[in-house]
Amino acid sequence: MSKIEVKGIYKLFGKQPQKWLAAAQSGMSKEALLKESGHTLGLRDISLNIEEGSIHVIMGLSGSGKSTLIRHFNRLIEPTAGKILVDGQDVTALSRRELELFRQQKMSMVFQRFGLFPHRSVLDNAAYGLKVQGVERALREEKAMYWLDQVGLKGFEKQFPHQLSGGMQQRVGLARALATDAEILLMDEAFSALDPLIRREMQDQLLALQEKLHKTIVFITHDLDEALRLGNRIAILKDGELVQEGTSEDILLRPATDYVAAFLQDVNRSKVLTAAHAIHGGIPRLAPNSTPAEAVSAMAEAKQDYSAVLADGKLQGVLTLAAAQQAASQNSAIDTQLVEVAQVKGHTPLEEILGDLLTNKQPAAVVDEDGQYRGMLARSKVAELLGAQVV
Amino acid sequence: MFPELIPARQLRRAIDNWVEELVANYADTLELLSQPFLDLLIWIEQLLRQSPWWAVVGAVIAITFAVSRRWKLSLAMGALLSCIGLLGLWDKGMQTLALMIMATGLSVAIGIPLGILMARINWLRQIMLPVLDVMQTMPSFVYLIPVVMLFGLGKIPAIIATVVYAVPPLIRLTDLGIRLVDAEVLEASRAFGANSRQQLFGVQLPLALPNIMAGINQTTMMALSMVVIASMIGARGLGQEVLLGINRLEVGRGLLAGLAIVVLAIIFDRITQAFGQRQQARRGA
Ligand SMILES: Nc1ncnc2c1ncn2[C@@H]1O[C@H](COP(=O)(O)OP(=O)(O)OP(=O)(O)O)[C@@H](O)[C@H]1O
Ligand SMILES: [Mg+2]
Numbered sequence: 001m002s003k004i005e006v007k008g009i010y011k012l013f014g015k016q017p018q019k020w021l022a023a024a025q026s027g028m029s030k031e032a033l034l035k036e037s038g039h040t041l042g043l044r045d046i047s048l049n050i051e052e053g054s055i056h057v058i059m060g061l062s063g064s065g066k067s068t069l070i071r072h073f074n075r076l077i078e079p080t081a082g083k084i085l086v087d088g089q090d091v092t093a094l095s096r097r098e099l100e101l102f103r104q105q106k107m108s109m110v111f112q113r114f115g116l117f118p119h120r121s122v123l124d125n126a127a128y129g130l131k132v133q134g135v136e137r138a139l140r141e142e143k144a145m146y147w148l149d150q151v152g153l154k155g156f157e158k159q160f161p162h163q164l165s166g167g168m169q170q171r172v173g174l175a176r177a178l179a180t181d182a183e184i185l186l187m188d189e190a191f192s193a194l195d196p197l198i199r200r201e202m203q204d205q206l207l208a209l210q211e212k213l214h215k216t217i218v219f220i221t222h223d224l225d226e227a228l229r230l231g232n233r234i235a236i237l238k239d240g241e242l243v244q245e246g247t248s249e250d251i252l253l254r255p256a257t258d259y260v261a262a263f264l265q266d267v268n269r270s271k272v273l274t275a276a277h278a279i280h281g282g283i284p285r286l287a288p289n290s291t292p293a294e295a296v297s298a299m300a301e302a303k304q305d306y307s308a309v310l311a312d313g314k315l316q317g318v319l320t321l322a323a324a325q326q327a328a329s330q331n332s333a334i335d336t337q338l339v340e341v342a343q344v345k346g347h348t349p350l351e352e353i354l355g356d357l358l359t360n361k362q363p364a365a366v367v368d369e370d371g372q373y374r375g376m377l378a379r380s381k382v383a384e385l386l387g388a389q390v391v
Numbered sequence: 392m393f394p395e396l397i398p399a400r401q402l403r404r405a406i407d408n409w410v411e412e413l414v415a416n417y418a419d420t421l422e423l424l425s426q427p428f429l430d431l432l433i434w435i436e437q438l439l440r441q442s443p444w445w446a447v448v449g450a451v452i453a454i455t456f457a458v459s460r461r462w463k464l465s466l467a468m469g470a471l472l473s474c475i476g477l478l479g480l481w482d483k484g485m486q487t488l489a490l491m492i493m494a495t496g497l498s499v500a501i502g503i504p505l506g507i508l509m510a511r512i513n514w515l516r517q518i519m520l521p522v523l524d525v526m527q528t529m530p531s532f533v534y535l536i537p538v539v540m541l542f543g544l545g546k547i548p549a550i551i552a553t554v555v556y557a558v559p560p561l562i563r564l565t566d567l568g569i570r571l572v573d574a575e576v577l578e579a580s581r582a583f584g585a586n587s588r589q590q591l592f593g594v595q596l597p598l599a600l601p602n603i604m605a606g607i608n609q610t611t612m613m614a615l616s617m618v619v620i621a622s623m624i625g626a627r628g629l630g631q632e633v634l635l636g637i638n639r640l641e642v643g644r645g646l647l648a649g650l651a652i653v654v655l656a657i658i659f660d661r662i663t664q665a666f667g668q669r670q671q672a673r674r675g676a
Contacts, residue, residue, distance in 0.1 A: 074582055104584030115579035118674035119597045129583040131593075160674060180583070 002085075003184065003216040004050040004073060009082035011068055011240075014039030017080040025081075030239050042068040043240045046082070055210060055217040057231030059224065059263075065240040066220045070188050073218065074107045075099055086184070104133050108177035112189035114169045116161040122148065122172050123157035129180035140179075147175040151205065167198035174202075178209070185217045192221065203229055207347075211369065224263055228252070228272040236260055249277055253385070268351075273385050275353060275366045276346035280378030285310055286319065288335050292328035295319055306363060308376060309338055315365050315373040317341070343367050346374055350382060357382060414540045425547045428493075432546055436489035444481060448472050451658065459665035468661060471654050480651045486628035487618055488655060490546070494553040494614045495659075499607060502558045506565020506606075507591065516566065523559040531556055531620055539624050549626035557614040561606035568602025569595050604667030611659040615652055629655075 012020055012033075020037045030041040043065050050056045060066050071077040072084055075091055084091040086106060094102055108129060116125050123141060124131075126148050130140035148157055151171040161169055170190060177185055191199045203226065210217065221227050227234050228248045235245040236259075244256040252269065255261040284298040284307040299307050305321040317338030327337050342364040344353050353364070357379060364377040439447060448469045455465040475484040509516045531552055538548045572595050580594045596603075622630030629648045636645025 076578060076581060100584040100586055102584070103582060107582075109579070109582040111575050111579060113575050115573075115575040117576060117579070117594065119670075128580070132580070132583050132585045132589055162674060176583075186582075 001052050002049040003052040003087065004048075004218070005083075005085040006046055006048040006050075006069075006072070007083045007085065009043050009046040009069070009072055009084070010080045011042035011065075011072070011077065012039045012080045013042050021080055041240050042077075043072075043079075046237075046240075046242050048235055048242065048245065050216060050218060051232070052216050053214045054232040055219055055230050057219045057221060057227040057234045058237060059221055059227045059234055060237035061222060063239075064237040066222070066237055067188055068240075069237065070186050070218055070220055073184075073186055074103050074109065104129065104180065106182055107184040107186055108180050108182040109186040109188070110170070110173045110177045110190040112192055114161070114166075114173045114193075116169055116172055116176075118161055120160075121157065122153065122159050122161065122164070125161065125172050126157075126175040126179055128176055129182075133180070143179050144175065147179045148172070150178070150209070151175045167194050167202065170194060170202065171205075174206075178213075183216060185215050187217065187219045189220050189222070191226065192223070199226075206230065224267050225272055228267070236263070248273070249385070269386055270351035270354060271349050273350050274346060275344045275348045275350065275377055276374060278350060278378055278381040278385055279366055279375035280381060281375070283308055283376045285373075286334070287311070288316055290334060292324050292332075292334055295324040295334055296321065296328055299324065308365065308373065309334065310373055313372045315341075315343065315367065318363060318365075318376075341365055343371075344377065345369070350386065353377070354382075354386075410537050410540065413537075418541055421541055422543075425542065428497075428550065429545075429547055432489060432493045432550065435492055436486055439485040439489050440482060444473075444476055447485070455662055455665065458662060459669060461665070464661065464665065468658050471658055474654055475651045478647050478651055480629060480632065480648060483628050483632055483648070484651050484655065486626075487630065487652070490549065490553070490618070490621065490626055490628060491611065491614055491655065491659065494550055494557060495607065495611050497550065497554050498558040498561055498610045498614070501554065502561030502606065502610065503565050503603065506562045506603075507569060507596075509562065509566040510569035510595075519562070519566075523562060526555055527559045531617070535620070535624060544625035546626055548624050549621035552624070553614050553617045553621055556617050557610045560609035560613065561603070564602045564606030564609070565599065568599030568606075571602065572598045601667045601671045604663055604670065608660060608663040608667070611663065612656060615656045615659070618652060 010021060010024055011017075012024060014020070014037065017039060020033065020039050023037070024033060024041055024044060028036075030044075033039055033041050046069060048056075058066050058069060068077060072079055073086070073091070075084075075094070079092060082092075086102075091099075091102065117128065120128070123144055126144035127140040130143060135143075145154075145157065148154060148171075151174050153168060153171050153175065156164065156168065161172065164172065170193070173190070177187075191202050194202060206217075207230065219227075219230055221230075228251075231248060233245065233247055234251050236243050236251070238257075238259050244251060244260050246254075251260065252264060252267070252273070255264055282302050283304055284295075284302045286295055286298060286307050286309045288309055288311050290298075290309075295307060299305065299321050306318050307324075309316045309319055316335070318341050319334055319338055323337035323339070324334060327334050339362075341362055342356065342360070344364055344366055346366050346368050356364070357377070366374045366377050368374055451472050452465045452469040455468045456462065459465065475481055505519070509519050534555060535548070535552055538551050542548045542551070576598070577590065577594055580590050585593060618626070618628065618630035619633050620630070622628065622634050629652050632648030633645050633652075636642065636648065
């Protein structure tokens with residue numbers, strides 16, 4: 001289900017945006033518009049669906065309109081034309097008071113330069129959203145303490161922001177955003193001001209939190225590695241226009257324009273793409289009590305020479321077509337014929353499994369954190385994902 | 392000769408008539424309106440003059456310590472104030488101090504709200520900036536005359552003249568301080584659903600405080616520089632001593648009273664600065 005629907009957003013910066021809207025709609029270029037009218041085209045005809053519980057990355061170079069777009073979601077910026085629906089409710093139609101309540105309850109935000117209040121302690125910063133809502137002191141401090149603890153800042157609550165390092169300050173920003181329990185988290189280049197190591201750590205922390213919280217996250221970055229690592233889906237902006245939107249594979253393997261392709265040039269795919277990206281779609285799944293005949297026909301239908309046997313979502317082993325046929329002829333159950341295969345976690349970078357894949361002819365299974373089966377690793381897909389770069 | 396496009400003589404006459412009319416029709420009303428301020432000023436003055444000197448010195452030490460948390464500074468301020476007594480000018484000093492407290496208080500009450508409005512409303516800013524320029528550069532004698540015509544000689548016109556001269560820097564610095572607040576920090580408070588009151592009192596004013604304190608500091612300094620002029624229209628105190636010194640060519644009298652004014656200036660300056668600095672140090676700016 002779409003949590004946020006963006007419908008045909010236009011944004012012109014300048015004195016009389018309405019007057020020049022038609023020109024922008026008829027396709028006048030950003031440069032021409034600036035020259036003729038003195039208006040800057042911020043966004044042109046952006047439509048986007050953001051799924052509940054997903055991390056949706058918005059990417060683009062400096063000045064492409066990322067910050068402008070994300071500020072439309074909580075209406076820090078008013079659109080010149082278009083609508084934003086959140087849970088089906090039109091944000092652009094809210095009255096001032098309704099908008100305040102909407103911001104308090106539905107969305108919270110993390111900022112590139114942290115946006116912390118320098119005159120408030122870390123604890124008061126984290127509790128700010130709740131204070132605005134009028135939550136009483138004891139309760140809001142308790143919640144703020146919990147979230148400061150969650151982001152690893154226990155013991156720092158009495159400090160002031162300037163006494164913390166950049167990474168710690170952004171953790172305060174994250175705690176402040178999480179403390180209001182809003183379902184949607186807007187993150188505008190939240191990690192861009194941090195150095196690479198801290199950045200990676202924060203990304204891991206965000207992913208770990210997301211596994212528990214299942215928020216809808218809109219994450220802005222100009223860094224493709226970060227986009228691919230975090231995003232379930234990625235939207236790419238250029239000069240205020242949406243040039244491509246899709247999963248990381250879509251973007252990596254089928255760049256829509258030269259601009260996107262140029263973006264992808266320096267990406268180390270084997271580092272960015274993970275085992276989860278290389279899952280084979282067509283391997284049949286069987287229950288342990290399937291008959292050999294069923295197994296054979298399932299494999300024939302899928303045109304595969306092996307299948308995965310699952311119980312409670314966990315992989316019991318792999319059944320080859322030959323083994324299934326043998327079981328059929330001997331009239332024995334399939335579970336005597338199962339072969340154990342290696343399992344890799346879904347978020348493992350391809351880089352780390354490449355060696356095994358080359359030396360080991362056995363198929364391998366991809367599982368998630370809890371050991372649940374996600375699919376079989378497809379060699380052909382690995383080759384396709386990485387090979388595109390060699391060419 | 393420059394061609395006479397506007398008949399200056401008639402213009403002058405028109406202004407004169409207008410002021411005279413104002414005096415004839417509104418002087419009583421204005422006096423009535425100003426009465427509470429006069430009462431307050433007299434009350435402050437009585438309090439300072441009738442309290443024993445050590446109580447006033449003690450109060451200054453306590454206030455300095457409350458805003459600066461520095462013992463040495465606080466004791467130094469107490470010692471400085473005692474100097475006024477040593478110069479034999481305690482009673483006059485207290486009269487001037489009362490006038491300063493009143494003028495500063497009024498300036499804060501007028502200047503900060505105006506500065507806030509200026510930062511929020513663009514057209515008001517466009518109007519206020521030239522008005523402030525005029526207030527700061529117009530020789531004060533020019534507006535002293537109509538003010539005295541309206542209120543008569545005394546404390547009220549002295550206060551008005553002082554405030555008109557001293558309030559502009561506070562208005563300017565309040566406006567500047569609010570507009571200098573980091574846009575992202577203000578945006579953060581909006582993003583969490585703060586209404587404009589919460590934004591003003593929770594973010595903008597606290598962050599503008601160092602600038603506002605600098606404004607109050609300048610306001611007090613400028614107010615002190617007005618005491619001699621204020622005494623010309625009936626304010627008593629140190630200014631009167633300076634004036635007397637000038638009239639009688641008694642350099643010693645003028646110099647000692649002048650030193651006492653400097654002492655008051657230093658005390659006001661250090662207290663307001665210490666407050667601003669402590670605010671700033673807490674947030675590490
Ligand atoms: N308030 C404004 N007034 C005029 N033009 C603006 C305003 N805000 C943004 N713009 C213009 O809109 C365009 C998009 O800006 P935006 O800040 O959204 O870019 P961005 O993708 O976030 O860039 P960055 O990576 O540098 O943060 C730019 O051309 C910018 O100049
Ligand atoms: Mg930006």
